[in-house]
Amino acid sequence: MAEITQLTTTLFDFLSSQDKNWSLCTFSFMVSFLVFFAIYIGLNRYRPMWTKVYVIAFSLFFAFKANGILMWLLPIITISSWYLTRFMMRLKRGKVRKIGLALVILSELIPLLYYKYTNFTLEIFHELLRSNFSPEKMLLPVGISFFTFQAISYTVDVYKGRYPKTAELIDYAFYLTFFPLLIAGPITRAEVLLPQVQTPRNKVDDRLVYKGLWLIICGLIKKALIADYIAQYNNIVFDAPASQSGFGGLMGVLGFSVQIYFDFAGYSDLAIGVAALMGYELKDNFRFPYQSLNLTEFWHRWHIALSTWFRDYLYIPLGGNRKGELRTYLNSFLAMIVAGLWHGASWMFVVWGVLHGIGLVIHKFCRNNGLNKIPDNKYTKTISWFITFSYVSLAWIFFRAADMTTATTLINNILHTISLSDAYTFLMEYPLWLAVVLISLELHSIRETDYNWLQSKFINSSWLVKLCIFAVILQLVINLSHHSIQPFIYTQF
Numbered sequence: 452m453a454e455i456t457q458l459t460t461t462l463f464d465f466l467s468s469q470d471k472n473w474s475l476c477t478f479s480f481m482v483s484f485l486v487f488f489a490i491y492i493g494l495n496r497y498r499p500m501w502t503k504v505y506v507i508a509f510s511l512f513f514a515f516k517a518n519g520i521l522m523w524l525l526p527i528i529t530i531s532s533w534y535l536t537r538f539m540m541r542l543k544r545g546k547v548r549k550i551g552l553a554l555v556i557l558s559e560l561i562p563l564l565y566y567k568y569t570n571f572t573l574e575i576f577h578e579l580l581r582s583n584f585s586p587e588k589m590l591l592p593v594g595i596s597f598f599t600f601q602a603i604s605y606t607v608d609v610y611k612g613r614y615p616k617t618a619e620l621i622d623y624a625f626y627l628t629f630f631p632l633l634i635a636g637p638i639t640r641a642e643v644l645l646p647q648v649q650t651p652r653n654k655v656d657d658r659l660v661y662k663g664l665w666l667i668i669c670g671l672i673k674k675a676l677i678a679d680y681i682a683q684y685n686n687i688v689f690d691a692p693a694s695q696s697g698f699g700g701l702m703g704v705l706g707f708s709v710q711i712y713f714d715f716a717g718y719s720d721l722a723i724g725v726a727a728l729m730g731y732e733l734k735d736n737f738r739f740p741y742q743s744l745n746l747t748e749f750w751h752r753w754h755i756a757l758s759t760w761f762r763d764y765l766y767i768p769l770g771g772n773r774k775g776e777l778r779t780y781l782n783s784f785l786a787m788i789v790a791g792l793w794h795g796a797s798w799m800f801v802v803w804g805v806l807h808g809i810g811l812v813i814h815k816f817c818r819n820n821g822l823n824k825i826p827d828n829k830y831t832k833t834i835s836w837f838i839t840f841s842y843v844s845l846a847w848i849f850f851r852a853a854d855m856t857t858a859t860t861l862i863n864n865i866l867h868t869i870s871l872s873d874a875y876t877f878l879m880e881y882p883l884w885l886a887v888v889l890i891s892l893e894l895h896s897i898r899e900t901d902y903n904w905l906q907s908k909f910i911n912s913s914w915l916v917k918l919c920i921f922a923v924i925l926q927l928v929i930n931l932s933h934h935s936i937q938p939f940i941y942t943q944f
Contacts, residue, residue: 466512469519474634474939475721476674478929484725491729499651503625506729513630517593524562524592525628532559532602533623536609540617552610556603563599566591571796594634596793598627600760605641607764614641622648629731631722635715635941637736637756647731655730661910663727664917666720668924673717675928677891679937681710684884689851692861697869698877700861702885707851708844709891712741714940715754739902741843741895744835746810747818749843757793761786780815784808799849799858806846 465479473480487509494502514522535558539551605626608614618626618641625648632639688695688703695703719736726733740753750758766786772779784805791804825831845862852858878885909917 470516472938473513473516475631475718475725476671476939488728495652495655495730500621503621503648506630507621507624507628510625510628510630510633514594514628514633517634521590521592524595525598525633526624528559528562528598528602529624529627530620532606532627533617533620536606537617539606540609548610552606555606559599559602559606562592563595566595568792568796594636597636597638598633600638600757601627601632604638604760604764608641614645618645618649629726631725632733635718635722635939637719637722637733637754638760639733639756643734644731652730658910659727659730659732661917662906663724664921665906665909666724666727668921670717670720670724671924671928673713673720674939675717676931677887678710678714678717680887680931681706681713681884681891682937684881685710685851688861689853689857692857692864695864696873696877697865697867698873700865701869702877702881702888704844704848704861704865706884706888708741708840708847709888711847711850711940712737712895713891714937718939718941739895739897739899741840741892742836743839744832745814745839746807746842747814749839750807750811757790761790765789776819780812783811783815787811794850799852799854802849802855802858803846806842806849810842810846 470477470479491502491505494505511522511526514525518524532555535555539548539555542548542551605614605623609617617623622645626639626641626645629639629644685703685706688700689707692700692703716737723733723735734755736754736756738752738755740749743749743752766782769782769785770778771782785808787808788801788804790807791800791802794800794803848858848861852861909920
């Protein structure tokens with residue numbers, strides 16, 4: 452009896468308490484998902500409507516574990532966005548409906564603006580007015596940037612006719628609260644997910660399920676075995692850059708470039724993989740971005756869901772490339788500044804956005820003025836890759852550093868104190884770390900065709916082989932990552 456009481460108490464504590472580390476990679480989520488999935492399979496076969504309600508309920512529980520009481524923002528935003536979008540579409544076409552669209556988007560943005568940018572705005576006024584006012588730090592709901600952008604994309608797509616009509620409330624709630632995408636995306640369009648939600652799925656495609664399992668395995672490797680391990684040294688460098696040698700600082704920058712890719716790509720793989728297990732096919736979010744030969748190509752490969760969102764809902768509405776060369780440069784620059792601010796209310800993210808904006812403008816200018824006439828051979832490709840990767844890594848310094856002093860100290864240290872003797876010392880002190888970084892970069896350099904071949908081989912292998920591979924990876928994650936679990940970087944956005 453005592454054991455039952457203790458078990459009940461433990462279960463109640465789990466269900467009623469927030470977990471700041473809650474994510475797709477935690478052991479508690481995995482156990483919860485197995486229980487959820489077992490019931491989901493049965494419901495999905497016989498009760499499609501109940502299945503939707505069940506998934507929404509689990510998604511709200513997922514939001515509660517991540518955000519605590521702030522989870523109530525999600526259903527409030529969901530209901531208000533759905534209702535206001537439907538009301539907007541009943542307005543008379545033309546100016547009236549345009550005003551309605553602007554008001555709906557503003558209402559969807561208000562929670563994001565309040566929770567994410569209030570303190571940043573007050574700090575700016577504090578500096579300008581030289582006041583003694585110091586705002587209290589506000590809690591930022593996890594994933595608010597992602598589900599806000601999904602809500603806006605739905606509203607705009609319905610307005611423009613990209614999505615044929617407003618969805619029913621239950622379908623829209625499923626779309627906006629879908630738990631794999633909730634805390635770190637990828638941002639999914641209505642035209643991708645909603646038709647799948649609205650179509651009864653009594654039987655899930657086996658290949659899609661196996662692809663989901665493959666992506667989950669890849670996600671666990673990227674996040675738990677690579678990113679979390681590399682992060683341990685990166686944190687030392689960025690917490691105290693002055694205490695590191697120039698070469699050690701350079702390795703920290705290289706390490707963070709690798710870490711942020713494997714961390715976020717790992718989360719995207721997990722999210723898309725979990726969705727695939729449930730029968731929902733989502734678009735890839737990364738396509739080997741560090742293979743890019745220029746910055747424009749990089750943004751076609753990195754965080755594709757976000758870059759295409761800014762292209763379709765900001766860059767093109769600003770005029771895109773339709774209003775002359777100078778306007779094209781300005782639109783690209785403005786889009787990247789907004790992208791920087793989207794990542795966080797900090798001048799460091801603004802600097803990161805400015806650097807990428809400048810880089811995109813320079814590349815577009817050079818492309819419009821004879822860059823395409825340079826011979827396309829392995830030497831120019833190598834130089835282009837090196838310049839692109841170096842520039843992206845430089846920008847990551849400002850993305851990761853807590854403040855400008857940290858960033859400039861790190862850069863100055865690298866430029867003025869680097870030496871070969873430090874390289875030898877670093878190699879002797881961190882051989883395993885360096886090996887993991889280099890192996891990770893080598894894995895990332897794989898051709899897309901070869902990756903697709905490996906994926907196909909896994910999908911077509913026997914269920915026993917799949918089970919063994921998954922069991923080995925899961926055991927490695929459990930054994931190697933329990934002392935070094937790091938929060939997903941993109942959950943703060």
